[in-house]
Amino acid sequence: MISKIKTNFCGIEFKNPVVIASTDIGRSVENFEKFAKAGVGGIITKSVTDAAPLQSKGITMFDIRTIDGVPVDDCDTVPDNYYFFSRGGSMIAMEKFEETAKEILQIAKQYDVVPIASICASKIENWVAYAKRFEEMGYPMLELNLGNPHGEASKDKLGFKISQETDLCVEVASSVVNAVNIPVVAKLTPHVADLTVLTKALEQAGVKAVTVMHRYQGLVIDHETLEPVIGGYAAIGGPWMKPLSLANVAKVRNATSLEIMGSNGADSAQDVLDFIYAGAGLVQIGSSMMLKGVEYSRNLVAELEAFFDASEKTVSQLCGEVARKIISYKELNKISARKAVIDTEKCLQCADKPCLERCYYQALTPTGGTLVHDDDSCSGCGMCKAVCTYNAVRIEKI
Numbered sequence: 182m183i184s185k186i187k188t189n190f191c192g193i194e195f196k197n198p199v200v201i202a203s204t205d206i207g208r209s210v211e212n213f214e215k216f217a218k219a220g221v222g223g224i225i226t227k228s229v230t231d232a233a234p235l236q237s238k239g240i241t242m243f244d245i246r247t248i249d250g251v252p253v254d255d256c257d258t259v260p261d262n263y264y265f266f267s268r269g270g271s272m273i274a275m276e277k278f279e280e281t282a283k284e285i286l287q288i289a290k291q292y293d294v295v296p297i298a299s300i301c302a303s304k305i306e307n308w309v310a311y312a313k314r315f316e317e318m319g320y321p322m323l324e325l326n327l328g329n330p331h332g333e334a335s336k337d338k339l340g341f342k343i344s345q346e347t348d349l350c351v352e353v354a355s356s357v358v359n360a361v362n363i364p365v366v367a368k369l370t371p372h373v374a375d376l377t378v379l380t381k382a383l384e385q386a387g388v389k390a391v392t393v394m395h396r397y398q399g400l401v402i403d404h405e406t407l408e409p410v411i412g413g414y415a416a417i418g419g420p421w422m423k424p425l426s427l428a429n430v431a432k433v434r435n436a437t438s439l440e441i442m443g444s445n446g447a448d449s450a451q452d453v454l455d456f457i458y459a460g461a462g463l464v465q466i467g468s469s470m471m472l473k474g475v476e477y478s479r480n481l482v483a484e485l486e487a488f489f490d491a492s493e494k495t496v497s498q499l500c501g502e503v504a505r506k507i508i509s510y511k512e513l514n515k516i517s518a519r520k521a522v523i524d525t526e527k528c529l530q531c532a533d534k535p536c537l538e539r540c541y542y543q544a545l546t547p548t549g550g551t552l553v554h555d556d557d558s559c560s561g562c563g564m565c566k567a568v569c570t571y572n573a574v575r576i577e578k579i
């Protein structure tokens with residue numbers, strides 16, 4: 182029987198589409214082995230860099246909060262949705278990472294996990310030198326960290342400052358593509374006006390795949406001290422980010438032929454599937470793996486395996502399933518208009534009438550103890566249905 186969860190990305194076999202994103206998990210052999218044993222398909226190493234400010238130990242600061250801004254202070258209170266706000270962890274100098282990188286290759290072979298090397302350099306010659314070194318060691322794939330949100334850490338162009346200059350980004354990517362024979366994946370920032378413009382340019386430059394997308398730069402405020410948490414601008418992410426990332430994945434999928442690694446906001450097995458439906462061939466998970474741990478990643482892979490055992494389709498057959506169905510604003514006109522219909526038996530004429538207050542089209546009028554609905558004014562937006570406590574509204578096509 183063909184394994185439906187197995188997948189091919191840029192010519193490389195992955196036993197499943199779950200990849201641990203480049204994080205502090207990928208900085209040591211011990212971490213790599215723990216997550217490799219848990220059954221993930223690939224693990225990306227921590228970025229190596231030539232930029233001294235990004236190597237400094239002091240920059241590593243994590244702040245984890247509930248979506249309401251309350252600090253998470255024990256493992257049992259990690260909610261499904263959270264903010265992971267961070268500076269660092271510190272990246273590693275290539276020279277210091279070489280031995281670890283070689284040992285990681287052995288572990289990867291032992292557990293049938295694809296090891297992917299991540300690079301974040303500030304000078305073209307170092308992008309190229311590090312890429313060649315990883316290829317010589319035996320790494321089968323490279324990810325270029327062209328999007329990290331700490332790009333202001335140095336006066337040299339780094340991270341998202343590179344993605345923001347299409348020509349520079351293309352220069353870095355094509356220099357590496359021309360220097361090595363292994364597939365090169367460009368990991369991009371969402372901090373650009375239109376990711377499809379950048380990805381089309383990278384496609385022309387010979388890049389075969391992109392990671393969409395790195396984290397945003399954010400600001401979190403401590404309400405007690407009125408201080409910026411962890412000093413100010415830093416990387417922000419969490420499961421709430423998923424819809425933004427999915428939109429970018431689908432846009433790139435529909436605009437280019439590049440293969441895509443989805444990243445930023447995947448937390449559950451369902452999230453992995455959502456990224457696949459949007460057009461990602463592999464899905465990276467970083468924050469949730471770090472925060473929720475090895476057992477969590479084992480369960481996630483098991484859940485995904487159960488899904489694909491029952492599925493009639495493979496990962497690649499499902500890839501882009503939803504992206505294909507996305508309609509443009511122009512095409513919206515082809516969809517028939519809708520209107521709200523009030524079920525007068527279910528409508529209890531409640532005292533506060535949230536539907537009335539929240540109808541911004543003046544389509545509802547209280548008349549003689551009942552609500553009169555004006556079809557002409559109604560936009561069919563569905564707000565009245567959303568706020569009705571008694572399930573007394575349905576939306577119908579006109």
Ligand SMILES: Cc1cc2nc3c(=O)[nH]c(=O)nc-3n(C[C@H](O)[C@H](O)[C@H](O)COP(=O)(O)O)c2cc1C
Nearest residue numbers: 202203204228269270326395418445446466467468
């Ligand atoms: C603590 C931490 C360290 C990270 N380090 C790196 C890094 O060295 N290189 C890189 O490209 N991305 C790094 N990232 C970004 C992740 O790889 C990933 O793109 C991002 O967190 C969004 O995915 P997620 O929602 O699954 O976390 C790091 C993220 C976190 C939380």
